[in-house]
Amino acid sequence: MQLLMALLTGLIFGLGLIISGMTDxxxxxxxxxxxGKWDPSLAFVMxxxxxxxxxxxxxAATRKQAxxxxxxxxTTMRHIDRxxxxxxxxxxxxxxxxxxxxxxxxASLATGGSKPLIFTIAMxxxxxxxxxxxxxxRLAAKKAA
Numbered sequence: 001m002q003l004l005m006a007l008l009t010g011l012i013f014g015l016g017l018i019i020s021g022m023t024d025x026x027x028x029x030x031x032x033x034x035x036g037k038w039d040p041s042l043a044f045v046m047x048x049x050x051x052x053x054x055x056x057x058x059x060a061a062t063r064k065q066a067x068x069x070x071x072x073x074x075t076t077m078r079h080i081d082r083x084x085x086x087x088x089x090x091x092x093x094x095x096x097x098x099x100x101x102x103x104x105x106x107a108s109l110a111t112g113g114s115k116p117l118i119f120t121i122a123m124x125x126x127x128x129x130x131x132x133x134x135x136x137x138r139l140a141a142k143k144a145a
Contacts, residue, residue: 002068014107020045023108025099025115032096094123 021027022045030039060072095101100108100119108116 002070005068013103014110017104017107022101022104023111023116028095028099028101028104 017023021042027039028042030037031042033039057074060066060074063072066072091101098105098115098119100116102123105116105119105123109120
């Protein structure tokens with residue numbers, strides 16, 4: 001049942017990304033172009049996502065288990081640190097340069113174009129580099145201790 005719900009949720013999310021225009025890099029870049037021909041339409045998409053997320057996270061925080069019985073794992077981190085800021089800057093720069101963020105890029109793979117494929121490969125490579133770096137850092141910290 002959880003796998004079916006994950007599939008259904010992913011399909012609805014992907015469809016929402018396509019309908020909202022988040023999978024169109026030119027629309028995203030138009031939204032980010034504040035000094036040029038700004039397209040504010042994605043602000044409504046983001047506002048809607050924030051509103052839904054606000055209620056969903058507040059609801060989840062009151063529960064010990066997900067509706068289907070799985071564990072709920074919410075972050076306990078409450079401070080802004082260097083890693084968070086640098087990660088947000090890298091995410092924003094990548095989004096602005098490519099016109100994709102991870103969800104829309106994955107949904108765009110269905111179009112068969114080369115741009116979402118290249119972005120996804122680069123994204124996965126970046127994730128792999130991060131994981132390797134984290135493992136090396138953890139091993140060095142264990143050896144030092």
